Amino acid sequence: MNMHPVVERLIDVLGSSAVVWRSREMAAYVEDWRGRHAGKAMCVALPSSTEEVSAIVKLCAREQIPILPQGGNTSLCGGAVPSGGEPAPVVVNLARMRHVRSVDVDNHTMEVEAGCVLADIQALAAQHGLLYPISLGSEGSCQIGGNISTNAGGTGVLRYGNTRENILGLEVVLADGTIWDGLRGLRKDNTGLDLKHLFIAAEGTMGIVTAAILKLHPLPRAYAFAWVAVRSPHDALQLLTQCRAAFGPRLTAFEMMNAAQLNLVLEHVPGRRNPLAGNHNWHVLVELADDQEGAEGSQDMQRLLEKAYAQGLLLDAAIAVSEAHRHEMWQVRHSVSEANKKAGVGLTSDTAVPVSRVPDFIDKATAAVREIVPEIGVVVVAHLGDGNVHFIPFFSFKQWASLDAPEATAESIRRAVNDAAYALDGTFSAEHGVGQVYVSQRARYKLPVELAMMRAVKQAFDPHDLLNPGRLLP
Amino acid sequence: MNMHPVVERLIDVLGSSAVVWRSREMAAYVEDWRGRHAGKAMCVALPSSTEEVSAIVKLCAREQIPILPQGGNTSLCGGAVPSGGEPAPVVVNLARMRHVRSVDVDNHTMEVEAGCVLADIQALAAQHGLLYPISLGSEGSCQIGGNISTNAGGTGVLRYGNTRENILGLEVVLADGTIWDGLRGLRKDNTGLDLKHLFIAAEGTMGIVTAAILKLHPLPRAYAFAWVAVRSPHDALQLLTQCRAAFGPRLTAFEMMNAAQLNLVLEHVPGRRNPLAGNHNWHVLVELADDQEGAEGSQDMQRLLEKAYAQGLLLDAAIAVSEAHRHEMWQVRHSVSEANKKAGVGLTSDTAVPVSRVPDFIDKATAAVREIVPEIGVVVVAHLGDGNVHFIPFFSFKQWASLDAPEATAESIRRAVNDAAYALDGTFSAEHGVGQVYVSQRARYKLPVELAMMRAVKQAFDPHDLLNPGRLLP
Numbered sequence: 001m002n003m004h005p006v007v008e009r010l011i012d013v014l015g016s017s018a019v020v021w022r023s024r025e026m027a028a029y030v031e032d033w034r035g036r037h038a039g040k041a042m043c044v045a046l047p048s049s050t051e052e053v054s055a056i057v058k059l060c061a062r063e064q065i066p067i068l069p070q071g072g073n074t075s076l077c078g079g080a081v082p083s084g085g086e087p088a089p090v091v092v093n094l095a096r097m098r099h100v101r102s103v104d105v106d107n108h109t110m111e112v113e114a115g116c117v118l119a120d121i122q123a124l125a126a127q128h129g130l131l132y133p134i135s136l137g138s139e140g141s142c143q144i145g146g147n148i149s150t151n152a153g154g155t156g157v158l159r160y161g162n163t164r165e166n167i168l169g170l171e172v173v174l175a176d177g178t179i180w181d182g183l184r185g186l187r188k189d190n191t192g193l194d195l196k197h198l199f200i201a202a203e204g205t206m207g208i209v210t211a212a213i214l215k216l217h218p219l220p221r222a223y224a225f226a227w228v229a230v231r232s233p234h235d236a237l238q239l240l241t242q243c244r245a246a247f248g249p250r251l252t253a254f255e256m257m258n259a260a261q262l263n264l265v266l267e268h269v270p271g272r273r274n275p276l277a278g279n280h281n282w283h284v285l286v287e288l289a290d291d292q293e294g295a296e297g298s299q300d301m302q303r304l305l306e307k308a309y310a311q312g313l314l315l316d317a318a319i320a321v322s323e324a325h326r327h328e329m330w331q332v333r334h335s336v337s338e339a340n341k342k343a344g345v346g347l348t349s350d351t352a353v354p355v356s357r358v359p360d361f362i363d364k365a366t367a368a369v370r371e372i373v374p375e376i377g378v379v380v381v382a383h384l385g386d387g388n389v390h391f392i393p394f395f396s397f398k399q400w401a402s403l404d405a406p407e408a409t410a411e412s413i414r415r416a417v418n419d420a421a422y423a424l425d426g427t428f429s430a431e432h433g434v435g436q437v438y439v440s441q442r443a444r445y446k447l448p449v450e451l452a453m454m455r456a457v458k459q460a461f462d463p464h465d466l467l468n469p470g471r472l473l474p
Numbered sequence: 475m476n477m478h479p480v481v482e483r484l485i486d487v488l489g490s491s492a493v494v495w496r497s498r499e500m501a502a503y504v505e506d507w508r509g510r511h512a513g514k515a516m517c518v519a520l521p522s523s524t525e526e527v528s529a530i531v532k533l534c535a536r537e538q539i540p541i542l543p544q545g546g547n548t549s550l551c552g553g554a555v556p557s558g559g560e561p562a563p564v565v566v567n568l569a570r571m572r573h574v575r576s577v578d579v580d581n582h583t584m585e586v587e588a589g590c591v592l593a594d595i596q597a598l599a600a601q602h603g604l605l606y607p608i609s610l611g612s613e614g615s616c617q618i619g620g621n622i623s624t625n626a627g628g629t630g631v632l633r634y635g636n637t638r639e640n641i642l643g644l645e646v647v648l649a650d651g652t653i654w655d656g657l658r659g660l661r662k663d664n665t666g667l668d669l670k671h672l673f674i675a676a677e678g679t680m681g682i683v684t685a686a687i688l689k690l691h692p693l694p695r696a697y698a699f700a701w702v703a704v705r706s707p708h709d710a711l712q713l714l715t716q717c718r719a720a721f722g723p724r725l726t727a728f729e730m731m732n733a734a735q736l737n738l739v740l741e742h743v744p745g746r747r748n749p750l751a752g753n754h755n756w757h758v759l760v761e762l763a764d765d766q767e768g769a770e771g772s773q774d775m776q777r778l779l780e781k782a783y784a785q786g787l788l789l790d791a792a793i794a795v796s797e798a799h800r801h802e803m804w805q806v807r808h809s810v811s812e813a814n815k816k817a818g819v820g821l822t823s824d825t826a827v828p829v830s831r832v833p834d835f836i837d838k839a840t841a842a843v844r845e846i847v848p849e850i851g852v853v854v855v856a857h858l859g860d861g862n863v864h865f866i867p868f869f870s871f872k873q874w875a876s877l878d879a880p881e882a883t884a885e886s887i888r889r890a891v892n893d894a895a896y897a898l899d900g901t902f903s904a905e906h907g908v909g910q911v912y913v914s915q916r917a918r919y920k921l922p923v924e925l926a927m928m929r930a931v932k933q934a935f936d937p938h939d940l941l942n943p944g945r946l947l948p
Contacts, residue, residue: 104828104830105715105830106711106714106715106829106830107828107829107830107831107861108718108829109828129719150664151664151668153662153664157661157662158661159723161639162661162662164668165635165639174923178923179923180921180923180924180927181921182924184899184901185828185899186826186827186828186861186899186900186901186904187631187632187636187826187829187859187860187861187862188627188631188636188826188857188860188861188862188901188904188905189826189901189903189904190624190625190627190675190903190904190905190906190907190908191901191902191903191908191912191915191916191919191920192675192908192916192920192924192928192946192947193671193672193675193676193680193927193928193931193946194625194638194671194674194675195924195927195928197667197668197671197672198667198671198927198931200668201664201666201667201668202667206667217722217723218718218719218721218722218723219719220722237580240580241579241580244582244692245603245692245693245765246765246766247692247765247766248691248692248694248723248763248764248765248766249633249691249692249722249723249724249765250723250765289722290722291719291720291721291722291723291724292720292721292774300766352660352661352662352663353660354578354581354583354659354660355580355581355582355661356578356579356580356581357581383662385661386661386662387581387660387661387662388661388662425658425659425660426660427658427660427662427663427665428665429663429664429665430660430662430663430664431662431664432664433664434664434665434666438665441665442665442666445665446665446666447654447655449648449652449653449654450654450656450666450669453654453667453669453672453935454666454667454669456934456935457667457672457931457934459934460930460931460933460934461927461930472666472667473666
């Protein structure tokens with residue numbers, strides 16, 4: 001097999017153990033974890049330092065070879081694997097840059113390299129009595145560089161914000177190989193444009209993030225948790241407003257799912273049980289955290305729920321009586337992806353609308369998809385506190401197999417859901433990013449002036465369109 | 475007096491009551507409130523709508539007349555008044571755009587026009603049981619558009635972040651007069667670059683902010699407050715770390731001042747009294763907020779301070795026994811600007827360093843300025859929780875008058891302070907911005923790659939350099 005001269009030169013620079021170029025060895029890097037997207041790469045480069053990343057970029061820039069930066073390859077929208085442009089890109093996988101450079105306890109910061117795994121960062125912070133608050137399903141394998149490049153959200157956003165709000169400084173290799181050392185651990189720095197925001201959520205199109213200074217928080221010591229049945233999303237929203245007023249920043253999660261979602265979990269994931277005795281249409285998970293030992297979170301939760309019950313806002317509730325009990329109820333929530341994958345074909349959406357409009361959105365999106373397929377199931381699992389609704393029109397495998405034109409139907413259903421979100425000032429991608437899957441949505445929904453501004457910035461930073469071409473910016 | 479043809483056309487577009495062009499009437503718009511900076515303007519335009527702002531910008535763009543956007547004119551670094559380039563700019567003052575477009579209680583958001591005064595926004599939020607958390611000395615006259623354009627900080631940053639963290643959406647008039655409607659009230663939206671960050675802290679150089687969607691928070695119901703005397707900044711830092719661990723997000727302020735600062739307030743501002751009986755070298759103000767009525771903040775504060783006292787971390791403390799008492803102690807802190815102005819010539823700095831390095835910074839900056847003027851006073855007032863130190867080398871009027879070359883001395887002192895901050899990975903402008911005063915500092919301290927990136931973005935957005943030329947970007 002003939003090696004491309006660029007591969008040879010990369011081997012010269014990085015050593016042969018840091019360049020993967022045989023097809024079978026590249027498989028894990030060019031196909032996504034769900035097996036939905038696969039592409040071709042010229043090779044995979046595995047740099048161990050910022051200087052090596054810079055050398056790779058300079059080499060590729062000279063030869064006009066596109067570059068695809070890659071973290072843990074856990075994208076839900078094909079964002080981390082090649083999609084087939086020519087020439088095939090060099091995948092720059094950051095996994096070997098996994099050094100924690102420093103922890104500053106009094107400053108509540110940590111400087112980490114891009115390849116650090118999220119769960120490892122969480123664990124190290126906890127050893128220092130601190131919290132890195134981003135938490136999501138893939139935290140055992142996703143990397144901080146990918147989190148930053150997609151502005152990852154997850155379950156802690158209500159209290160702590162998205163990844164963006166937890167980044168103080170960045171180190172980035174720019175499109176010409178220049179290293180920008182923006183590693184400042186400051187809470188306040190108003191000396192010009194805050195350049196780090198050009199790289200956060202840019203999905204590797206503006207530069208390669210190689211390191212970051214993360215903002216850490218005090219580690220909560222005590223949690224209170226309730227599983228609550230409500231009549232409707234409207235009632236869930238009223239309960240949310242009451243919880244925010246009563247608990248303020250103690251409120252760490254307010255999640256919602258419908259009966260269809262809960263039933264899929266109970267049917268398809270062994271060991272999961274219904275937290276409540278009866279059957280209810282809508283379910284809410286409420287969590288609050290306290291920083292002082294001996295805080296009375298569960299009593300405060302109890303008091304609020306009693307009041308809400310008296311108002312007719314809730315139908316039933318279970319407050320966790322132990323950490324094990326809380327964990328068991330969270331497990332139901334964390335099992336939705338597994339359940340849905342086993343149960344059928346879900347056309348997962350990642351919409352967000354203003355929190356106040358979630359009930360309206362669910363009604364309108366349901367009506368819209370049932371105009372297309374009257375008998376379609378609707379599964380809803382939402383980070384209600386953030387207005388982020390995974391609205392999932394759902395087919396059994398049998399229904400799906402019986403469709404005449406499944407892909408066209410899926411496309412029109414997805415469009416109906418996102419149209420409903422946009423009509424309520426919402427978005428088609430709250431936390432997953434754009435990747436490959438949402439490129440057409442972006443063209444449909446973003447304003448021309450927004451696309452023009454993005455293009456102008458991209459042109460200024462990567463004039464030869466070498467960094468992740470065709471992604472994010474058309 | 476002959477009118478410039480552009481002024482005539484602005485009158486045609488806006489009406490004569492919305493264009494100020496006589497010199498004496500322009501005075502309030504071209505000189506800053508402290509009387510330190512004054513410049514010339516062609517005229518002052520007072521638009522009442524986004525469309526009018528767009529019309530002004532289009533007209534100026536056609537004639538290549540520079541534009542200086544202006545809010546409440548409360549800049550501390552000459553950022554809001556002209557500085558003397560040719561041709562003199564059209565000042566676009568947003569004061570007439572002061573409409574609150576909507577309040578969405580369940581979404582915790584408010585849509586406001588740029589000219590809304592900060593204190594009015596705070597008051598309106600409070601009427602809905604909500605909080606807009608940015609709070610600063612000039613809140614009675616500064617406007618939200620200026621807050622956004624400078625990423626204003628103030629006393630609430632420790633818990634709520636800077637202005638940037640409290641903005642969800644923006645409406646901006648771009649340099650060619652195009653209106654960008656980025657008014658989305660979403661907590662999560664990952665559909666490309668987050669363009670609003672290009673206008674926040676840009677000081678009017680990238681576009682004119684005309685409206686915003688603000689993030690609101692639950693309104694705290696109960697405050698606990700303590701005035702604490704400590705031996706040193708080092709001990710203050712240890713106390714901060716303990717407060718963060720014990721109180722988490724309940725901690726809303728952690729401010730510090732030295733004896734020199736306290737004494738200036740007590741001497742020069744009538745009605746202020748020492749919160750503690752004795753004389754101490756360093757003082758800390760600690761505040762925590764609770765969202766539930768009947769919370770035990772003061773008891774929790776008492777408990778923590780007792781523990782810290784037992785460890786020898788503090789010398790004396792007073793816990794506020796009433797809202798009036800809390801207010802009285804805050805007044806001491808809020809009187810520092812008035813006191814310092816009356817007492818002499820303070821070379822105010824706006825440095826920030828990592829929180830952990832504040833003690834080291836104060837030591838090094840003190841040594842550095844005393845190498846220049848051995849007998850100089852050092853006044854320190856700091857948002858310690860944010861690492862933001864207003865380190866103020868201080869002359870009596872008599873000392874100042876006796877200097878041979880006061881401006882050159884001041885310049886070398888300022889440089890020594892900022893050099894000390896930079897040597898500890900800090901910054902010369904934490905919350906005031908760049909304005910006119912810090913332009914030379916920026917050239918000294920920003921990395922060439924950062925200046926190049928800023929220039930590239932500016933070039934992409936305002937190729938003819940019409941928006942606030944010479945500011946922010948050289």
